[in-house]
Amino acid sequence: MTTIAVVGTGLAGVRAAEALRADGYDGRLVLVGEEAAQPYDRPPLSKQVLLGKCESQDIALTDDDLRAVLDAEWLLGTRATALDPASRALTLADGRSLYADGVVIATGARARTLPGMPRLPGVHTLRTLDDAHRLREDLSRPGRVVVVGGGFIGAEVASSARALGHEVTIVEYEQKPLLRQLGPDAAGILGRLHTDHGVALVTGVGVTGLVGEDGVRAVELSDGRLLPADVVVVGVGAVPNTEWLTGSGVACDNGVLTDERCRTTVLGVVAAGDVAAYRCRGGRLRIEHWTNARDMPVIAAGSLLATLRGQDPMAQPVHDPLPYVWSDQYGVQLQIAGRPGVDDVLELVSGSFDDSFAAVYRRDGEISGVLAVDSPREFGRLRRDLRSAWSVR
Amino acid sequence: MIQLCPIADLTPGAVIRIARPDVPVPLALVKVGERVFCIDDTCSHETASLSDGWLDGHEIECPLHESRFDLRTGKPDCPPARRPIRTHVVQVVDGMVCVDATSLALAAETAR
Numbered sequence: 001m002t003t004i005a006v007v008g009t010g011l012a013g014v015r016a017a018e019a020l021r022a023d024g025y026d027g028r029l030v031l032v033g034e035e036a037a038q039p040y041d042r043p044p045l046s047k048q049v050l051l052g053k054c055e056s057q058d059i060a061l062t063d064d065d066l067r068a069v070l071d072a073e074w075l076l077g078t079r080a081t082a083l084d085p086a087s088r089a090l091t092l093a094d095g096r097s098l099y100a101d102g103v104v105i106a107t108g109a110r111a112r113t114l115p116g117m118p119r120l121p122g123v124h125t126l127r128t129l130d131d132a133h134r135l136r137e138d139l140s141r142p143g144r145v146v147v148v149g150g151g152f153i154g155a156e157v158a159s160s161a162r163a164l165g166h167e168v169t170i171v172e173y174e175q176k177p178l179l180r181q182l183g184p185d186a187a188g189i190l191g192r193l194h195t196d197h198g199v200a201l202v203t204g205v206g207v208t209g210l211v212g213e214d215g216v217r218a219v220e221l222s223d224g225r226l227l228p229a230d231v232v233v234v235g236v237g238a239v240p241n242t243e244w245l246t247g248s249g250v251a252c253d254n255g256v257l258t259d260e261r262c263r264t265t266v267l268g269v270v271a272a273g274d275v276a277a278y279r280c281r282g283g284r285l286r287i288e289h290w291t292n293a294r295d296m297p298v299i300a301a302g303s304l305l306a307t308l309r310g311q312d313p314m315a316q317p318v319h320d321p322l323p324y325v326w327s328d329q330y331g332v333q334l335q336i337a338g339r340p341g342v343d344d345v346l347e348l349v350s351g352s353f354d355d356s357f358a359a360v361y362r363r364d365g366e367i368s369g370v371l372a373v374d375s376p377r378e379f380g381r382l383r384r385d386l387r388s389a390w391s392v393r
Numbered sequence: 394m395i396q397l398c399p400i401a402d403l404t405p406g407a408v409i410r411i412a413r414p415d416v417p418v419p420l421a422l423v424k425v426g427e428r429v430f431c432i433d434d435t436c437s438h439e440t441a442s443l444s445d446g447w448l449d450g451h452e453i454e455c456p457l458h459e460s461r462f463d464l465r466t467g468k469p470d471c472p473p474a475r476r477p478i479r480t481h482v483v484q485v486v487d488g489m490v491c492v493d494a495t496s497l498a499l500a501a502e503t504a505r
Contacts, residue, residue, distance in 0.1 A: 294472055380454070
C-alpha cells in the first residue's frame with residue numbers, strides 16, 4: 001500500500017491531509033507533529049487566548065468528523081529529524097523510521113529570538129499554544145510590558161496586554177512599525193493606533209540587551225536607554241524549520257525551495273505553508289500568512305498525487321494566490337491584500353484615515369494593494385479589482 | 394410567520410441584512426434568479442456579517458476570512474469556518490418575504 005507522510009501538524013499539515021483525501025487518496029496517511037497537542041489554529045493565540053476568551057478546544061483544527069475522514073495515523077509529540085532521499089525514509093526523534101512513497105513538508109516556522117539574549121523568566125516569544133499559556137500566566141500579574149517588534153504579532157500582543165490593563169511599550173527598529181511592509185503613510189496610521197490606545201511607541205532604536213538575573217527587569221536600547229520591564233515579548237519574525245532536511249537533497253534557502261506546484265528538488269516530496277519558498281512571478285515568495293497555509297497545501301497535495309499516480313504534474317494548477325492578511329488590534333480590524341511596494345501611493349477610497357476607511361495602493365497608476373480598517377464590504381470589492389489586476393500581471 | 398421585507402426590495406445578486414428586535418438573529422436575504430434564500434447573517438467562525446461578503450452564484454464569501462457558504466445548504470467550503478450556517482425557509486405572501494418564526498426561534502436557541 002502507498003504511504004504518504006505529512007510532516008507538521010499545523011494548519012498546512014492538516015490541510016494537506018484533508019486535500020489528499022478529498023482528491024481520492026485512499027492509502028496510508030501518517031501525520032508527524034512535533035507538538036503533543038492536537039492541531040490548533042494560531043491566529044487566536046495573540047488575541048482571544050491571551051485574553052482568556054477561548055481555550056484549546058475552541059481553536060482545534062480537527063473534530064471527530066474530520067478525523068474520521070482523514071483516517072490518519074497521528075504521531076504527535078515527535079519530530080522528524082532526517083529524510084533519506086533515496087528511500088524517502090523519515091527518521092523520527094524517538095528513533096523510529098517511517099518509509100513513505102510521498103512526503104509533504106509542512107514544518108512551518110519558529111519564532112525568531114534576539115541574538116545572544118539570555119533566556120530569562122519573563123521573556124517570551126509567541127508561536128505555540130504553550131507560548132500563549134506561559135505569556136498569559138505572566139500577564140495575569142500587574143507589570144510593565146515591553147514588546148520588541150512592531151509587526152502584526154507585536155501589535156496584537158500589545159493590544160491584548162493593554163486590554164488586560166498593563167502599561168505597554170513597543171520598541172520598533174524602523175522609524176515606524178510595518179514601514180517596509182506597508183509604506184510610510186499606512187505605517188503612520190497604524191502607529192497612531194498604538195498611541196491612541198495608550199501604548200508607548202519607541203521607534204528607530206534597536207534592542208542591545210536584557211537586564212535582570214532571576215527575571216527580566218529592563219530592556220536596554222541601542223541609544224543607551226533602559227526601559228523597565230516585568231514582561232518582554234519578542235516579536236521579530238520567524239525562521240523556517242528546515243534544519244532537519246540537511247543531507248536530504250531537498251534544497252533550502254530561507255525555506256524549502258519549491259516550484260510553482262510546490263514540488264521540491266526531490267521527487268515525491270512537496271512543501272507547503274510557512275516553510276515553503278515557492279517560485280512565483282519570476283521570483284520567490286515565502287509567505288507566513290494564514291491564508292497561504294490554508295491554500296498552498298491543496299496545490300501541493302494535487303501535484304504530489306499526480307506524481308504518485310504517474311500523471312503529468314505540469315497539468316496540475318499552480319500556486320499563485322493574491323496575498324491576504326488580517327489583524328485585529330485595539331478592537332479594530334485591519335485587512336491587507338496584495339504586495340504593495342514601500343514607494344507605492346496610498347489613496348483613500350472611502351471613509352477617513354482618522355477612523356474607518358478603505359484605501360488602495362497604486363504603482364504607476366495601477367492598483368497594487370488594498371488596505372482597509374473596519375470596512376470589510378468595501379475591502380471585498382477593492383480586493384476583486386486587485387485580483388483582476390493581479391491575474392493579468 | 395415573520396414578515397421580513399417586500400419582495401420588490403430584493404435585487405438579484407444583492408444581499409440584504411435584516412436585524413430587528415422582532416427577528417431573533419440577524420438574517421441575510423439573497424435573491425438568486427427567482428429564488429430567495431435566507432441565512433443567518435453571522436459567519437459560523439467569528440463575528441462577521443455575511444451580508445458584507447461577496448456573492449458568487451449560490452455562494453457567499455465571508456468578508457473577513459474567505460470561507461464560502463452555499464446558500465442552499467449552509468455548508469462552508471474551507472476553513473476557518475467548519476460549521477454550516479443555518480438556512481431558513483422563506484415564503485412570499487402577498488408580496489412580502491416571510492420566514493417561519495419557529496425555525497428562527499430554534500436557530501436562536503442553538504446559537505446560544
